[in-house]
Amino acid sequence: MYRYDEFDHRFVAERTAEFSAQVERRLAGHLTEDEFKPLRLMNGLYLQLHAYMLRVAIPYGTLGSRQMRMLAQIAETYDRGYGHFTTRQNIQFNWPKLRDVPAILRDLASVEMHAIQTSGNCIRNVTSDPLSGVAADEIEDPRITAELLRQWSSLHPEFTFLGRKFKIAVTGSEVDRAAIAVHDIGLQIVRNAAGEQGYRVLVGGGQGRSPFIGKELRAFLPRDQILPYLTAALRVYNLHGRRDNKFKARIKILVHELGIEEYRTQVEEEYARLDADAVRHPAEEWDRIAQYFALPDLPARAEDDAGYQRALKQDPGFADWVGRNVHAHRTTGYRAATVSLKPIGGIPGDATAEQMRVIADLAEAYSADEMRVTHEQNIVLPHVALKDLHKVYRGLVGIGLDAPNRGLVTDIMACPGLDYCALATARSIPVAQRISERFGDTNRQKEIGPLSIKISGCINACGHHHVGHIGILGLDKAGVESYQITLGGEPADLPAVGERTGPGFSYEELPDAIETIVDTYLAAREGPDETFLQAYRRLGMGPFKEALYDAA
């Protein structure tokens, strides 16, 4: 894991002091509310429906036990005893008071955390693959790049007042677990014909009211050119992105309106012109960061373990959990395990202080003191020995953390929706809870197989509904909640934006409509191996539309 050096510590401490002074200047009237708003947003502080919300950065989703315990302490001291892990690998506290925020930021700084650029029209927290450093198919740990970009983008003098927010994701594998195609810039670590490592660069992906799949800006960019090239890409956006309409201000609209060829021409011209050496990171800096992301020293283990095999036979709950929530590890005798924050009927991504401490304890004892927040709003314990897996599982049972549902129909992603958010047009959380309860039976979920449901409570699409296999968008139709359904969305494996089934459904009708879609899939699939997404791609919208609308 990355550790702050004296410079990082000083930077965060000074930034915390600056924000405290900004709060005081706002209270004294030196800053108007209009002036203060972007400043507080740049420090993760939103004004929501009922209260302030503080979004804390968890860079590329990686954190250690002392950090998780601090989040638990903050939840208890300054909030209502829980926090909400987000679709961008961060955590939100929904009930802090403005006067407590400087103290919270100081607590965070004491464990090398902050809330810098978790909101606002700037470069946001860089996200990455939750299986970084674990996956066997990885070319390079993407967190080295993500950390380099975190530093480069922090309080960047030129790019802190952009036209709109700017999100970057990095993956180090061929299999994309970071949804890079739906980011403003997506980076895939690749090797060229000469065997050199660099990046394939995507640009202009995004969700919101105008979803786009990212387009290829560069097939190969040498590693040491990443900062100069991104500087050029951001500069063209900062100068030419639209400022007349907030809803057309993301880079995806600029790329769409210019065309990828013209945008690329402008970026390449600027990249050729600027003094790359003045912006480039020194090789020593890469090496310095990289050493923090070396695989931890894991004791050598046998390929199999008798205790593990016995537990699989004797504890059916464990067998279900291993079947769904456990991933291969590049080291013999180890696995990565997903702790589901999606208990049946629960709020997706929420964790109580007690749950956070349990996960932190398990990570400290059994996972080299490391955890990863996933963009699906779960927590991964990345380095668990096979022989310890059952102990980890037993530690999760009884406190709502043992759901064996990763990637299944109840592993639902949802934004906070109308229960918290000032922008929302409909509820999201209760919709997720009702669908989760409807499909709660473990065997039924297993029978249905991989199926992602993603729910957004407004067109800003924080719940990623465009890329859900089943996407749900909550709208307000003349004061009544109405839910549009889309099918066939997918963030990574042949990325696609979902297609609308037709007219929306009421809050009451929605669970039945989802069940109709699932039943239609089960009846039409060629066999248990054909997933929902595969079946949809083969069948198209026809049979689903018919089942949803013709019967009525």
Next chain:
Amino acid sequence: MLLDRSGVIDDVWTVIGEDDALPDGPAILPAARLAELAGVAHPVGVHIDNAADPRSLQPVLDRLGLISVAFPSFADGRGFSIARLLRELGFMGRLRATGPVIADQFAYLLECGFDEVSLPETVAARQPADQWLAQLDRLSAGYQRGALPGATDRGAGRQSILDQRRAASS
């Protein structure tokens, strides 16, 4: 109010409108009157809006004593990139940010290559010069280099944290 990193300063420049006669002293012309640059004995500056392409000024950069860049709103950050570009194109004169920017942006403005800020009185009244100068000590270093690497004597360039790390380890 006009200020730079030393505090409030006198404005020796006269801002000229579309139809004004040229003064007997330094003048800031609107971009549309840039052609008049040739025959003027006094220092000349130009005011550009933030949709202008700074590269169009390249042929005359060495004859301009000042470039004023419009900030229609503090939230419209195009001017930051324009300043960086002008410095990278070799402009060595005064760079002025003109408009309702806020004290919290002062360090960013200087790091992007601006020398001075011309504020409307409404902002100056709420945010007096001491608040601007306090911003200079806000962060001892950032992760990026300033606009003029190596030119710290001009006060605009700064060492980045990456540079400081390298110096500390060697």
